[in-house]
Amino acid sequence: MGVCFCKDKVEAEVQTNPQVTVFPPPIPPEAISSNRDSLISRELQWLSCANDHNLKLLSESVDKLVKETLDVIGKVVDNQPETPYSMQLLHTITDKPAGWIELVRSLIRVVPVEHPMGTSVIALLLDDSPLPSKESIHEVSNMIASKTRRVSPRRERNLCAILGCLAEKLAGPTSITMLSPTTLKYLIDNLSDDVNRDVTLLSLVALDKFALTSENKITIKRKLSEHSDNPMIHLEKFVDDDDFILRQIGFCARWCLDNYFFVENRKYSYETVDLTKINVMLNTNDVSEYLKISPDGLEARCDAYTFESVRCTFQITSGCWYYEVLIITPGVMQIGWATKDSHFLSTDGFGIGDDDFSIAFDGCRRLIWQNAKSVEHELPEWHGGSILGCMLDLDTQEVVFSLNGMETKPYKDVFNKAKTGFFAAASFMSFQQCRFNFGSEPFKYPPKRSYQNFNNNATLAPQDKVVLPRHLFLEKLRRISIRDDSCTLCFDKKATIRLEPCNHRGFCSSCATQLIYCPMCRADIATKVQEDYDSPIIEDLNGT
Known part of the structure; x- marks a missing residue:
């Protein structure tokens, strides 16, 4: 299974006291199971007073919680497991802007490049956190403007991963705001040969995700066209490289060129690949x-x-x-x-x-x-x-x-x-x-x-x-003509079935045999009526 947890309703159990200024350290995991609810209630009071002492302790504690999540995430062996204690705390901490920003800072400085699930955990924690405020997004942009280039591959790799995750999560106007000229220049500059390969890879992924918003796609394409040599064309050649980071870079560059940032006179990859020996895909x-x-x-x-x-x-x-x-x-x-x-x-x-x-x-x-x-x-x-x-x-x-x-x-x-x-x-x-x-x-x-x-x-x-x-696949689907009387489920056969007692129509006989509930209103189905417009044939579900 993918890492997807049954989320406890932690917020409903926590009553934050705005007067509390004590910032206790995280509770040891072995102490959690016997008294989880009261421990959560106690720990989630620290963020209510943002003085310098508490913010320092907040930084230290969020780092510890991120590291605990990295440790436990690879040990998930159950389907729909209980959400780890560290993630429960981080989710509620990030409900406040200061907590959300601190999670972003922690992910940048803590998650190691060599951890096999590092970038996955970044995506998981950001997806699990509440939506950030406009001020928080602005502060993330400031991290790019103020940082020193190429000092730490880990920090830059993680920052690019965060930008990509936020671009995906906040597609639309917020994503457009995030893709400032500074951010765009930073990501495209990362596509050069003298940048750490992990940073280049995650910059490509971030540009891919920013392009999910149409206005961003146009902006990125225009910026790339200003380069005499499109850096993605150069990176695409690594698609079959024996170095597996370079191979990923080649894959992502080719994907971007085929799907978002088209280059004049470049053929689509599907037009150039040799498929003569391939019989299964x-x-x-x-x-x-x-x-x-x-x-x-x-x-x-x-x-x-x-x-x-x-x-x-x-x-x-x-x-x-x-x-x-x-x-x-x-x-x-x-x-x-x-x-x-x-x-x-x-x-x-x-x-x-x-x-x-x-x-x-x-x-x-x-x-x-x-x-x-x-x-x-x-x-x-x-x-x-x-x-x-x-x-x-x-x-x-x-x-x-x-x-x-x-x-x-x-x-x-x-x-x-x-x-x-x-x-x-x-x-x-x-x-x-x-x-x-x-x-x-x-x-x-x-x-x-x-x-x-x-x-x-x-x-x-x-x-x-x-x-x-x-985009070509979707265009092909739009060109497919669908009859007005087609089945609303398969769009292939003629819709001839009416469901009773709800009387909803629009299903062919093949799809109707698989229905237990009406897909339109979720009502129980008593009978399925085959309508031939001359004499309706009624099929009882019990076969009588």
């Missing part, structure tokens, strides 16, 4: 909204704060099958197998391995996920360059994962509900990326038992291999 029609798919359909990246998922284009129904994944980033991804019955609930943190019909390997937290439960596996943590092997044998009903050739034990529980019809599938936490090999290239660590690969057994029509940039 990640399915762009079976993917959650914000996952980025490469033009060859084999590489995926998530830069959203949600838990994004995708299945491949090929379904297996019998035999033994194997594919490999090149791990590019070492954070949280759940990679494995899923059926059509698996659902992507990205905003709730549900992905592959979080239902009865899928199973996934997590090499960051060293877990196997299935049915929203996790068990530890014996393999080491993965790193950039690790090769994950995924084997599924429907004859023996076994799933085996491997990391650089070291295998796990077989797992069988997924076959209790999911009998057949599996797809290669994966879910991604923020700022994670990997590349799939379905057999178009030789495998690095093939299994010892007899197996088949997807690419040798599948076919894709040329039109099904095209991975369009997002």
Whole structure:
């Protein structure tokens, strides 16, 4: 599962006393479980008086809480776990402008570059915090104007990550305000060769997220055009580099050029990529909204704060099958197998391995996920360059994962509900990326038992291999004519079904068979009436 917590209603339990000036240090975690509510109530009174002493202690305590969150976040092994105590406190602290600004400062100075979930935690904590005030946003902009360049890669990397997260969270007028000339110059200047690579990468991501607001997209494109050599064109060449930070930079630069900052005489990547040997891809029609798919359909990246998922284009129904994944980033991804019955609930943190019909390997937290439960596996943590092997044998009903050739034990529980019809599938936490090999290239660590690969057994029509940039894909959808009498769910078949007793219409017979409640009013369905406009046929749900 992605890191998505059941949020306690902490604010409702806390009565802040404006007279309190004492600023107690954080309570040790071992003391929390027995008396959580009273401890939260006591600790959240410190922010009510902003004198110099309290602000100093606030800074120290927020740093400790951020570090505690970094420590605990990689140990989440439950679906919908209770929100960590450190996050509960940070959420309520950031309800006040001084607390929100202090969280931003703390994230800048505390989160280490080498932490595999560092940038994901930045996104998580900012998403969990209340919306900042205009004054707070202005103060973040001042941090850019006043800072010294290239003193600390960690501080600059984290600041760029924060800018990107805020641009995504506050898309619209606030995002336009944030993208001041100073901020824009800072981010574009970071695209040069003499800047730390992590800073360049997060600057690209920030520009990508600022471009979600149309006015910002125009502003950034105009600024880039002022350069005789567009820096993104230079960075795009790293898309297949063996250095995994450079590879991410190349991916993000190409994505920006294809989707937002078009350059005259540059062809879209999907027009230049060689797909002749590729017969299986990640399915762009079976993917959650914000996952980025490469033009060859084999590489995926998530830069959203949600838990994004995708299945491949090929379904297996019998035999033994194997594919490999090149791990590019070492954070949280759940990679494995899923059926059509698996659902992507990205905003709730549900992905592959979080239902009865899928199973996934997590090499960051060293877990196997299935049915929203996790068990530890014996393999080491993965790193950039690790090769994950995924084997599924429907004859023996076994799933085996491997990391650089070291295998796990077989797992069988997924076959209790999911009998057949599996797809290669994966879910991604923020700022994670990997590349799939379905057999178009030789495998690095093939299994010892007899197996088949997807690419040798599948076919894709040329039109099904095209991975369009997002704006072209949306334009194509708008051009598709939809009949006035089309089903409101699939937009394909004719709507002929009326639901009773609510009398809502607009559903075809295929979609109606899957309905338990009316999707319009959520009322229980007693009968489904097939209307042929001559003599309606009534189908009783009980079959009588």
